[in-house]
Amino acid sequence: MGSTVRIAMVAGEASGDLLASHLIAALKARLPDAVFYGIGGPRMEAQGFDAWWPMEKLAVMGYVDALKNYREISGIRRQLKKRLFDIRPDIFIGVDAPDFNLGLETDLKAAGVKTVHYVSPSIWAWRGGRIKKIAKAVNCVLALFPMEPPLYEKERIPVTYVGHPLADIIPLETNKLAVREKLSLPRDVPIFAFLPGSRQGELEMMADTFVQTAKIIRERFLPNALFVVPLTTRETRLQFEMAIYKQEAGDVPFRLLFGHAQDALGAGDVSLVASGTATLEAALIKRPMVITYKIAKASYWIMKRMAYQPFVGLPNILAGRSVVPEILQDEATPDNLAEALVKLYEDKENAAAVAEAFTDIHLQLRQNTAEKAANAVIECLN
Secondary structure (H helix, E strand, C coil): CCCCCCEEEEECCCCHHHHHHHHHHHHHHHHHHHHHEEEHHHHHHHHHCCCEEEHCCHHHHHHHHHHHHHHHHHHHHHHHHHHHHHCCEEEEEECCCCCCHHHHHHHHCCCCCEEEEECCCCCCCCCCCHHHHHHCCCCCEECCCCCHHHHHHHHHCCECCCCCCHHHHCCCCHHHHHHHHCCCCCCCCCCEECCCCCCCCHHHHHHHHHHHHHHHHHHHHHCEEEEEEEEECCHHHHHHHHHHHCCCCCCCCCCEEEECCCHHHHHEEEEEEEEEHHHHHHHCCCEEEEEEEEHEEEEEHHHHHCCCCCCCHHHHHHHHHCCCCEHHHCCCCCCHHHHHHHHHCCCCCHHHHHHHHHHHHHCCCCCCHHHHHHHHHHHHHC
């Protein structure tokens, strides 16, 4: 291998940008002359990555969005593929974004370029048809969760379990009072962390329900309760403020934060979390939670038919049992959610059991992810 290793990468959204930036840093420590290029975000660029296109171009949600942006995205994929075929990198690393990356990886691998897929597509949650596609696409899969490698080993696909970087970043214990002080929140009132999602489509479905749930908790159960709501963008913050206005909930004490999801979860006694990576963050912070979401009826029906996991929330999937309640779709009424949250708030014994189950998960996922991933990439290069 010559001195300059050329590493092409594609990340499609914020979580991929974070994973890839840690991996680039770990690879640069081992391969100081390596160059990195492709599609990525600001964190990757801060590590010296050359972004030919910004990753926002790929971050779309759901089938409808994907169709609307289909022409632009296929155009980018076509141009990217041409450039990569011309310069033939030493290795291509697709970071998540399987709909975009797997096809690209298949073509590159067929042309003799080594390919790695970082973040196993969720074959454990869907019927396994996808695994044949993955076998064609990659030389190696880097898996974040311990239930994934056996599925690949069964199909003789090289796989390395690298753990989850959030488990490296989040401390094993989060001091509730210290976080409350940091956010200037009162020490001794019930605090609920509400995470309604990071995308506008999620807030469209969830914001009103979250606001009504808070109203019911205050009116019927805990008149001194407080609600901390981390929101990731100006747009989603505005959506939540509109919901407060529409539901006439101006007197409910919401504290809206820009980002700071981990602080919100750490300050709370209990959280209400729209399914997604946030449920994993909540688990690593070891607080009881209710997992909820609503999506379009047709999409929900398709997902239910395809899924073979009894759970949708990562914390329950990782534990292999129901540790925290999942209240989904038509069941996710403000009444049901409020009752479940207050019940969790009052049950201190259950809170201790939840913390114990989540500590086990934390230790399992804490693997020094960036180092392990870098080692696997270098092994694949050699």
